[in-house]
Amino acid sequence: MNARGEPLLVVDHLVKKYPVGAKSRLPWPTRATPSSFLHAVDDVSLAIARGESVGLVGESGCGKSTLARLIARLIDPTSGVVRFGGQDIGAAPAATFARHVLRGSLQIVFQDPTDSLNPRYTAVDTIGEPLRLLGSMTGGAALDARVGELADWVGLPRELLTRFPHQLSGGQKARVGIARAIALQPKLLILDEPTAALDVSVQALILNLLADLRERLGMSYLFVSHDLNVVRLLCHRVIVMYLGKVIEAGPSEAIFRVRAADCRASRRARSIRRRRSAASRAAAIRRMIAAGASTRSCGQWIRRTKPRVTWRRA
Ligand SMILES: Nc1ncnc2c1ncn2[C@@H]1O[C@H](COP(=O)(O)OP(=O)(O)OP(=O)(O)O)[C@@H](O)[C@H]1O
Numbered sequence: 580m581n582a583r584g585e586p587l588l589v590v591d592h593l594v595k596k597y598p599v600g601a602k603s604r605l606p607w608p609t610r611a612t613p614s615s616f617l618h619a620v621d622d623v624s625l626a627i628a629r630g631e632s633v634g635l636v637g638e639s640g641c642g643k644s645t646l647a648r649l650i651a652r653l654i655d656p657t658s659g660v661v662r663f664g665g666q667d668i669g670a671a672p673a674a675t676f677a678r679h680v681l682r683g684s685l686q687i688v689f690q691d692p693t694d695s696l697n698p699r700y701t702a703v704d705t706i707g708e709p710l711r712l713l714g715s716m717t718g719g720a721a722l723d724a725r726v727g728e729l730a731d732w733v734g735l736p737r738e739l740l741t742r743f744p745h746q747l748s749g750g751q752k753a754r755v756g757i758a759r760a761i762a763l764q765p766k767l768l769i770l771d772e773p774t775a776a777l778d779v780s781v782q783a784l785i786l787n788l789l790a791d792l793r794e795r796l797g798m799s800y801l802f803v804s805h806d807l808n809v810v811r812l813l814c815h816r817v818i819v820m821y822l823g824k825v826i827e828a829g830p831s832e833a834i835f836r837v838r839a840a841d842c843r844a845s846r847r848a849r850s851i852r853r854r855r856s857a858a859s860r861a862a863a864i865r866r867m868i869a870a871g872a873s874t875r876s877c878g879q880w881i882r883r884t885k886p887r888v889t890w891r892r893a
């Protein structure tokens with residue numbers, strides 16, 4: 580909460596629509612005359628307190644990354660409010676927010692470390708960039724010392740600092756991206772599936788690192804992920820999105836307890852249905868035999884009415 584008792588981040592009725600198709604005489608869609616809109620983020624409201632870690636989950640394409648980018652002010656909302664640290668930052672155009680006074684306090688780590696790093700920058704250039712642009716450091720020994728310190732925090736060996744992205748492993752690139760994001764000690768770190776592009780063993784190391792950094796720097800996290808176990812471990816609260824809307828939100832343990840109970844209940848119901856159907860088939864066969872049906876016609880009936888095995892989504 581800030582001085583006015585407001586959470587660190589407040590998102591109010593946020594909407595992002597993308598034009599799709601067109602009522603145009605041209606045979607291809609044009610930007611000028613969209614015929615309909617895709618509601619990537621549809622009237623989303625949420626709040627994140629200082630030091631709180633919030634997980635954002637939902638199926639692919641439900642709008643998680645769009646919401647993360649809207650909050651990080653990388654794209655402009657169609658409508659709605661984003662308040663950060665008590666200030667309305669949704670009004671500033673995304674193009675100018677890069678130089679905003681709050682840019683350093685609100686950082687994002689992207690899903691693919693390779694895509695998010697400038698291939699022409701060495702690790703030291705990448706990590707030092709926010710310090711040069713938004714901090715007061717222009718270069719020299721102080722900047723080098725700070726970059727070295729950040730490399731130590733994220734477990735990146737200092738001898739790798741002079742390497743370009745193509746000379747680093749996926750895990751090392753992820754560490755460079757995280758070091759750049761925490762360079763100005765942000766209050767809110769948005770993590771858009773930060774480990775999705777990494778090997779499982781490296782994922783665990785990076786997740787541990789993120790948990791340590793949150794403790795050390797007291798940051799708030801908005802953690803976008805498909806991995807519910809990770810969200811359960813790292814996050815105090817979970818927000819579930821579906822088709823651009825928030826459909827469920829609450830403390831991690833409560834949400835996962837309810838989900839687990841739902842799964843158990845539906846498994847129990849399926850098994851009862853299966854047992855009932857087996858019992859009623861056995862009774863029907865007994866009735867057919869009592870009525871004098873031949874073994875052959877009973878066999879045909881059994882084959883014809885055999886329940887089909889269908890694959891269910893887990
Ligand atoms: N720049 C864009 N122009 C048009 N449509 C877009 C744009 N960016 C995203 N979308 C659409 O918005 C919807 C939400 O996309 P988004 O990337 O936010 O999904 P997501 O939940 O992050 O999915 P995933 O889990 O696969 O990363 C998708 O249908 C996508 O096609």
Ligand SMILES: [Mg+2]
Nearest residue numbers: 643644645771
């Ligand atoms: Mg995404």
